[in-house]
Amino acid sequence: MNAPLSPTKVGFIGLGQMGKPMALRLVQEGTDLWVTSKIQNAYPALRAQGATAVETPAELANAQIIFLSLPGVAVIRDVLFGPEGLAQRLRPGTIVVDTSTVEHGATLEFHQRLSQLGIDFLDAPVSGMQSRAEAGTLTIMCGGERRVFDAVHPWLERMGNNVLFMGPAGSGQLTKLVNQLLFDIHCAALAEILPMSRRMGLDPAQVASVINSGTGRSYASEFFLPRILERNFGDGYPLQAAYKDLVSAAELGARHCVPMPVLAAATATYQMSLLAGHGAKDKGAMVAFYEDLLNVTFQADTGANHG
Amino acid sequence: MNAPLSPTKVGFIGLGQMGKPMALRLVQEGTDLWVTSKIQNAYPALRAQGATAVETPAELANAQIIFLSLPGVAVIRDVLFGPEGLAQRLRPGTIVVDTSTVEHGATLEFHQRLSQLGIDFLDAPVSGMQSRAEAGTLTIMCGGERRVFDAVHPWLERMGNNVLFMGPAGSGQLTKLVNQLLFDIHCAALAEILPMSRRMGLDPAQVASVINSGTGRSYASEFFLPRILERNFGDGYPLQAAYKDLVSAAELGARHCVPMPVLAAATATYQMSLLAGHGAKDKGAMVAFYEDLLNVTFQADTGANHG
Amino acid sequence: MNAPLSPTKVGFIGLGQMGKPMALRLVQEGTDLWVTSKIQNAYPALRAQGATAVETPAELANAQIIFLSLPGVAVIRDVLFGPEGLAQRLRPGTIVVDTSTVEHGATLEFHQRLSQLGIDFLDAPVSGMQSRAEAGTLTIMCGGERRVFDAVHPWLERMGNNVLFMGPAGSGQLTKLVNQLLFDIHCAALAEILPMSRRMGLDPAQVASVINSGTGRSYASEFFLPRILERNFGDGYPLQAAYKDLVSAAELGARHCVPMPVLAAATATYQMSLLAGHGAKDKGAMVAFYEDLLNVTFQADTGANHG
Amino acid sequence: MNAPLSPTKVGFIGLGQMGKPMALRLVQEGTDLWVTSKIQNAYPALRAQGATAVETPAELANAQIIFLSLPGVAVIRDVLFGPEGLAQRLRPGTIVVDTSTVEHGATLEFHQRLSQLGIDFLDAPVSGMQSRAEAGTLTIMCGGERRVFDAVHPWLERMGNNVLFMGPAGSGQLTKLVNQLLFDIHCAALAEILPMSRRMGLDPAQVASVINSGTGRSYASEFFLPRILERNFGDGYPLQAAYKDLVSAAELGARHCVPMPVLAAATATYQMSLLAGHGAKDKGAMVAFYEDLLNVTFQADTGANHG
Ligand SMILES: NC(=O)C1=CN([C@@H]2O[C@H](COP(=O)(O)OP(=O)(O)OC[C@H]3O[C@@H](n4cnc5c(N)ncnc54)[C@H](OP(=O)(O)O)[C@@H]3O)[C@@H](O)[C@H]2O)C=CC1
Ligand SMILES: NC(=O)C1=CN([C@@H]2O[C@H](COP(=O)(O)OP(=O)(O)OC[C@H]3O[C@@H](n4cnc5c(N)ncnc54)[C@H](OP(=O)(O)O)[C@@H]3O)[C@@H](O)[C@H]2O)C=CC1
Ligand SMILES: NC(=O)C1=CN([C@@H]2O[C@H](COP(=O)(O)OP(=O)(O)OC[C@H]3O[C@@H](n4cnc5c(N)ncnc54)[C@H](OP(=O)(O)O)[C@@H]3O)[C@@H](O)[C@H]2O)C=CC1
Structure with a gap:
């Protein structure tokens, strides 16, 4: 059980897929939460729990803590x-x-400016999808002053439920990045190896079953292999949204x-997949770039689909 | 339970780390097994179970089935x-x-010659270390005629306990290769990403804990991360022995x-690690190549070791 | 012959290896030139030709045109x-x-700010070393408004003598970059191919003579091959200074x-060479990174130096 | 002038684009030349100069020297x-x-068998196209016993006119390979850099003119840049025929x-270009693979073709 909160005015900007459930958790746990939103369809749910909705970010100016959950650098730069x-x-402090x-x-x-x-700044990116935001079980990786x-x-x-202090400014983003980069490399590896196996005649x-029961398995293979076999490229985060990690790296x-x-090689595969039009699909779809090149499809063998 | 075996003379050549336990399994399960070995220190154990040990491969010439478990192409080419x-x-057949x-x-x-x-040939590489050979629970991936x-x-x-028919000649080796290549890429990815994170100041x-609880995790990270932190590079298969997979690919x-x-990029990392003298260590040791370049060590933080 | 210049006050900041001869050309050709410098050892030569030397950049504020020739982004950002x-x-304009x-x-x-x-800005990087700056025969690649x-x-x-308008803001830098990137790739290609040839036993x-008389030749090979054979890594621009091109790309x-x-692969070679301590040497020295790995030296064969 | 030839029976197999002019040179210079050919349309020209044409390679069996000029490994293996x-x-010797x-x-x-x-064997690949074969001015790189x-x-x-002894068996092929690999890398570099420059808005x-007058120039850029601008991909050796160099490497x-x-990165570009259907075009056509990805064309600017 968490210790009680001190009476602090807290603001939250960006009530999207992640921000809304995160804000809900805060208010449900007794935070004096003030929210603002461009889109505002999260207001009813948040108000119902006791949050105060205001018109503009400016009205949050006297909060002591302000959380952001925004899509990317451009929006954050604009908001700040x-x-x-x-x-x-x-106010300073x-x-x-x-x-x-x-x-x-x-x-x-951002830290420097x-x-x-x-003003104090903490970079605190999270991992875990929407469901873990709702459950309050995100991993939160923080960088800044202790x-x-x-x-x-x-x-x-x-x-x-896994709140980590990683070190000075930037360390939170960096920690999350390290995890993402491994995940991205694993996906790019699948993208070139699976179609090769198909081209060489394997089923x-x-x-897929050999990989996922072997030393070649990864979170990426466990998540994507069944979906690739079924040609489902819609369950994961879209390539175009996650691309910022590769820019950062x-x-x-x-x-x-x-x-x-x-x-760097994985990044080129990622970029080629974006350029080939797979940006709205998830990272499993990088396999399609190589399938097209090799004229094969990595799907359950029907006895007829071998390119 | 397996069906009883027909009365067949079976030969086995190569009684090493894998071959010895595999041969033991065969003879324990009632195989009329004839073995030969250069080193011969496996003979007592096998004889004790009922195997017949002969001096030279030539004495196995009238077996109906001959198993090989040998270190690599050069030895197999010589034996055959x-x-x-x-x-x-x-004899034909x-x-x-x-x-x-x-x-x-x-x-x-080999198939062709x-x-x-x-003579019929089946490529049937196995995965699973010695322990799974002893338990009779290897994955065996086969290529050749049905x-x-x-x-x-x-x-x-x-x-x-996982015996797979993968397709025509070569398909067994290819299937194992696919798994190994993913594993090798995952190791090479760790080799460059971990020292980078250290260089940038992370603990x-x-x-390691973020990766292994996150989407960046893999069998490679689960096996090697704790060992890298402890500077233990001796638990896995040595780089120089496994290099043949990359040659094959x-x-x-x-x-x-x-x-x-x-x-290809992972292969260069692998080669550089071999050339830098890490060949007798396991794949976790590729991290040392990048640690040396970046002048850091990815080990538990003692407050003093940051390059 | 060039048309006469209108009576315009022109400033010049950065009288280094390139800036000094460029400024000299301007003043020799009749420019009303005002210069300022941190280091100031270029003043006597410039004054002798009629330039006016002032204490601080601020004193150039009423010039109509100001040229910069500075080492990199940090200094320029500071000066501006x-x-x-x-x-x-x-003044505006x-x-x-x-x-x-x-x-x-x-x-x-810079353009945007x-x-x-x-204030109007033109990016106008030059190519040609000091000698062509002295002769007034630089290639100048410009980006900005026509x-x-x-x-x-x-x-x-x-x-x-080759003054090019390349397009909107940034196009000058981009054009120069395109040329540099090809040069850098050519150097990185030599770095891995030459030691390989030596390792395989070639003289x-x-x-070198086959390459420079063949389809593999390049400006890079013509410039660096003779110098690499003589172990001279001091005639070209140092790796660490030119690295900014790769960051830009x-x-x-x-x-x-x-x-x-x-x-991207060439960039990794470049970075490894920097990390291995070759930063003060020219791009030919990337070969030393691979020589060390392969334990060979690509120099004139003395019958004894083959690793 | 060359020294007179000893009376030696010389055979020549493979009277193609290169072999025919090479054989012609030999017979014109007084060689007792015996030729055989599958296609035979080179016979009249060779006979006119004094060569003897025979039906089958077997009839060359008593020659003292036999030259081969054949398309690749498979044909040579078959002929030998x-x-x-x-x-x-x-006969031995x-x-x-x-x-x-x-x-x-x-x-x-081949050397070993x-x-x-x-039988003595010399690997002696040539460089220079058909024209230099006709002029007798090829570069010939030899490997084998002195x-x-x-x-x-x-x-x-x-x-x-440039006949080089490069070292033991294989050294001739290796020397030629070194040159080709640099050329191939230069072509692959152009393939990715030129479309990038176009995508970024350059003319x-x-x-092309900046590159060919700058440090980024190479034989590859001098040969291909004008042809790429004109969309001429037919003047060089086709990608699919030259691919064997990359397999060898x-x-x-x-x-x-x-x-x-x-x-390795250049090889992937080469392979992707082959898979995308450019195999019958020359190495300049690798640019088309990236043009398609980036939706641009690197050709003379008509004011309308910018993707
Ligand atoms: N989705 C996921 O699974 C995960 C996402 N993340 C990261 O969390 C962050 C938020 O992600 P997510 O919730 O998916 O993002 P969304 O795309 O759902 O957007 C978040 C919110 O940002 C606000 N916003 C968007 N554009 C603007 C703008 N121009 N001006 C002001 N506000 C704007 C909106 O808030 P409002 O509606 O209130 O106006 C929007 O709902 C991102 O950085 C993402 O990378 C991290 C882990 C997992
Ligand atoms: N050298 C070459 O061969 C080529 C260089 N270039 C480019 O041209 C530019 C200039 O190169 P180069 O002349 O070699 O550079 P230098 O290193 O010689 O330096 C240029 C000048 O910048 C000024 N400067 C340096 N540090 C500072 C500072 N902290 N504050 C203010 N001024 C400073 C100094 O001017 P002062 O002495 O007046 O104080 C210095 O002489 C660079 O961007 C380079 O990349 C382009 C083509 C070829
Ligand atoms: N073309 C070029 O610019 C260069 C080519 N080379 C190399 O030189 C070699 C020859 O090249 P090139 O002349 O262009 O090749 P071609 O494709 O013209 O073929 C060479 C000859 O090989 C013979 N041949 C082909 N197939 C068979 C077969 N199945 N059995 C027996 N003989 C066969 C034919 O000889 P015939 O007609 O007598 O039956 C044919 O004319 C190649 O290895 C090439 O890589 C090297 C430098 C430049």
Whole structure:
């Protein structure tokens, strides 16, 4: 059981797929929560639980803590530093907690610009899909000052059950990135190896079963292999939305002079899949790029579909 | 329970780490087993169970089925086609079952050369380490003629509990290869991503726990992450022994015009690790190549070891 | 012969290896040139030709055109937008011409920030080493508005004999980048192919002569092969200084979703060479990274040096 | 002028694009030349110069030297070791000179199998197209025993003006390969960089001129850039015919544990281009693979063709 919360005014911006259930958790657990939204279809549910909905981010300016759950760098930059930006309205000492997944370089920029205004920032991306947000069992990876992490910890542990302090500014995003990059490489590996096996005449269902019972298995293979066999490319996060992780890694590797050649090759597969029109599908769909090249389909063998 | 075996003389060549327990399983399950070995220290155990040990492979020439469990192409080529080679001594109709892991191209050559002599061949590489060989619970992936597979199936199911017919000549090796390639890519991915995370200041133990509880996890990460943190590079199969899988894949990809760029990048990491002197260590040791480049060590943080 | 110049006050900041000879050309050709410098050892030569030297960039604020020749983004950002930054002092309508080589993304940022202040910007990186700067025969690749290009063209043609308008903001940097990336790939290709040939037993001098008389030749091979054979790694631009091109390309490829897998592999070679300590040497020194791995040296065969 | 030839019976097999002009040079320079051909349309020209045409390779069995100029490994293996194979008919001491371009591994096999029969073999691939074969100005790169090279040198110098002894068996093929690999990498680099430049808005003709006057230039860029701008993909050697070089390199790199990551990335581009249907076009056509992905065309700007 979590310790009781101190009476703190908390704001939340971005009530989307993740933000809405996260905000609901906060308010259900007794937070004095103030929300604002562009789309606003999350208001009724949140109000019903006791949240206060306001018209504009500006009205959150006197909150002590503000959570963000926004799609990406451009929106966050606009919300914080745009013409109507929140940053210039916040009092020194306010804490902004960004639970969005954003590029490492951009997060460092946010830390620096807010710090110049005396505002504390924590990068705190989450993992776990919507269902774990609803259950309050997200993994939350935090980067920034320890002091800031400690201050917001009571609220973080209402949203996640694995709340980690990873180190200085950017460390939260970086930790999440490390996990994502491995996942992305695993998906790109499947994309080239599975169609090859098909081209060489193997039976897809048997190959899938050998992999998932063998040393070649991964979360990626367990999640995607059954779906690829059934040609279902809609259950995972879409390629185009997750692409920002690869942008983040490419910039980080380049700027910090860290060679990551396997990732670089996987990134090219990812990009080719986007360019070939698979962006709205999930990462399993990278296999389709190679299937088209090799003129095969990695699906349950019907005795007739071998290219 | 398996059906009783017909009275068949069965030979077994190669009584090593895998061959010895596999042969033991056969003889314990009632096989009329004849063995031969260069090193011969497996003889007492096998004889105790009822196997007959002979001096030379030539004395196995009148067996109806011969199993091989040998280190690689060169030895197999010598045993079958060398000056004292078995192939010319076998009667047409004999079945040779190769449970060794060998290059796809070489297995096709064995199939073809034996077939010209009227001898049946099955490529039947296994997966599972020594412990699963002892338990008779190997996965056995077979390529060749269905008729040949059916004929030897009673003996295969004494050694493995997942005995798969994968298709024509080479399909067994290919199936095992597919699994290994994914595993190798996962290891090479860890090799570049983990030291990067350390270089950027993250704590190795926390990174490991995020990966193994996240979407980035794989059999490779579950097996190697704890060992890398403890600097234990001796529990897995050595890099230099497993390298033949990558040779096999490189040849296959080149000859059949199948692009595998992620694998190619992983192969370079593998090769660089071999050239840097890590060949006797397991695949987790590829991380050391990148650690040296980046001047970091991915081990439990002692507060002092950060390069 | 160039047309006479209108009476225009022109500033020049950055009198280094390239900037000094470029500024000299301008003043020799009749420009009313005002210069400023941190290091100032170029003043005597420039004053002797009629240039006016001032203490600080701020004193150039009323120039109509200002040229920059600075080492990289950080310095330029400081000169333009730092605490003592020039940008806020310039009058609307002033033209800033940046002849430095900088990242594509940063150049777009400069264009945008200056444009908000009503200042015109032209990215105008040059190619040709110091000698061509002295001769006034640089290639100058320009990006920005056509109108701005036309306005500064009379001065550009005093410094270069191949002055190109390439398109909108960033196009100058991009054009130079395209050339550099090919050069970098050619160097990375030599780095892996030459030591391989040596490892396989070929004679370096003969290999070099076959390449430079064959279809494998390039500017890179013509420049570096003789120097590599003589172990001279000091004639070209140092790896660490040129690395910014690869950062620029990595960012551009990631942000614009353009797969460049050959470049990505070459970039890893470049980074490994930097990490292995070759940063102060020229691009020919990437060969040393592979020589060390393969334990060979690609130098004239003395009959004894074959690893 | 070359020294007079000793009275030696010389055979020539493979009177194709390269073989015919090479054979013509030999006979014009006084060789006692015996030729045989499957297609035979080279007979009149050769007979007119004094060559003797025979029905089958078997009739060349008593020649002292036999030259081959054949398309690839399969044909050579058939001509030498097939059912009607020449090898078993040749007397010990005969010299076979293979001027074809073949995989390094296969050439080593030919050396070994002929040597077991007491026959000397020289791998002697040539570079220079048909025109240089006609002029007798080929580059000929030889591998084998020095003694054998010396014995056939008088005939080699009738066909080439740059006749090189490169070292032991395979060294000739390897030397040619080194040159080809650089050329192939340069072509693959153009394939990804040029469409990128177009996608970013640059003018193709200007980009081409910057490259060919800059440090990014190569034989590949000089040959292909004008042709790519004109969409002419028919002047060079077709992708599918030259692909054997990449197979050779992939096998060599894998077997000898030599990492070549840039080549590996270029090989994937090459393979994707073959799979996408460009095999009958020359290496310039790899650009089309990326053009299709990026939806641009790298051709002279007409003001309307920008994708
Ligand atoms: N979805 C998932 O499974 C996971 C997502 N993430 C990360 O969490 C973050 C949020 O993801 P998710 O909820 O899926 O994203 P959504 O696409 O659902 O968008 C989140 C919210 O951002 C707000 N928003 C969008 N555009 C604008 C804009 N132009 N101006 C102001 N506000 C805007 C909207 O809030 P409102 O409706 O209130 O206006 C929107 O609902 C992302 O960074 C994502 O990468 C992390 C783990 C899992
Ligand atoms: N060198 C070459 O062969 C080529 C270089 N280039 C590009 O041209 C540009 C200039 O190159 P190059 O001349 O070699 O560079 P240098 O390293 O010689 O430096 C350029 C000048 O920048 C000024 N400078 C350096 N640091 C600072 C600082 N902190 N604050 C203010 N000014 C500073 C100095 O000017 P001062 O002495 O006046 O104080 C210095 O001399 C670079 O962008 C480079 O990439 C392009 C083609 C070829
Ligand atoms: N073309 C070029 O620009 C260059 C080619 N090369 C290399 O030189 C070699 C020859 O090339 P090129 O002349 O273009 O090749 P071609 O395709 O013209 O063929 C060469 C000859 O091989 C013979 N041949 C083909 N198939 C068979 C067969 N099944 N059995 C017996 N003989 C056969 C034919 O000889 P016949 O007509 O006498 O029956 C044919 O004319 C190749 O290895 C090539 O890679 C090297 C440098 C440049």
